[in-house]
Amino acid sequence: SRTGETILPPSSPLPSTGPESGAPEPAPEAIMADAIAMLMANQAKGAMDLLLSGVQSHPNESALRYHLALMQVQHSHDYEAAKATLQPIFEQEPHHIDALFLLGELQELASEFEEARSTYSELLRHDEAHAKAHYRLGMVLAAHFEGERTTAAHHFKEAAKLDKTN
Numbered sequence: 001s002r003t004g005e006t007i008l009p010p011s012s013p014l015p016s017t018g019p020e021s022g023a024p025e026p027a028p029e030a031i032m033a034d035a036i037a038m039l040m041a042n043q044a045k046g047a048m049d050l051l052l053s054g055v056q057s058h059p060n061e062s063a064l065r066y067h068l069a070l071m072q073v074q075h076s077h078d079y080e081a082a083k084a085t086l087q088p089i090f091e092q093e094p095h096h097i098d099a100l101f102l103l104g105e106l107q108e109l110a111s112e113f114e115e116a117r118s119t120y121s122e123l124l125r126h127d128e129a130h131a132k133a134h135y136r137l138g139m140v141l142a143a144h145f146e147g148e149r150t151t152a153a154h155h156f157k158e159a160a161k162l163d164k165t166n
Helices: 028-040 045-055 061-073 077-092 097-109 113-124 133-143 146-162
Strands: none
Touching: 028 045, 028 061, 045 061, 061 097, 061 133, 077 097, 097 113, 097 133, 113 133, 133 146
């Protein structure tokens, strides 16, 4: 957390901020910093509550939305909530690379393979050097699109070429 402030325990209610409390809204950067500090202190629930409050205060802040969706996936395993959290990002930033990648993964988990294929393809149109997107697209094509094995092999080769640790 920022210097001189304490981290609330996960079960503590969030302090009231905003116009009705007379306190200023925390800046998105401060919210992110505090959420990361809480996460590092093993307070995932508190971090997620803080990000949710931040998204409510700053609904057009893509970074807060993306990180909330990521936490909804990693800590709550609430994939539908994560997809809903991501959707407004695309209204402002249709080519938000990290959000597109996470959406593709969520679509795979929901067995929405045609949608995942489309999402990863869209991501690669805007970032041809995204090794993980090449790999995931290759996996989707190889496993679920029988006529696409050659294209899947191409994406696996691209992933390996772009990420030598693969």
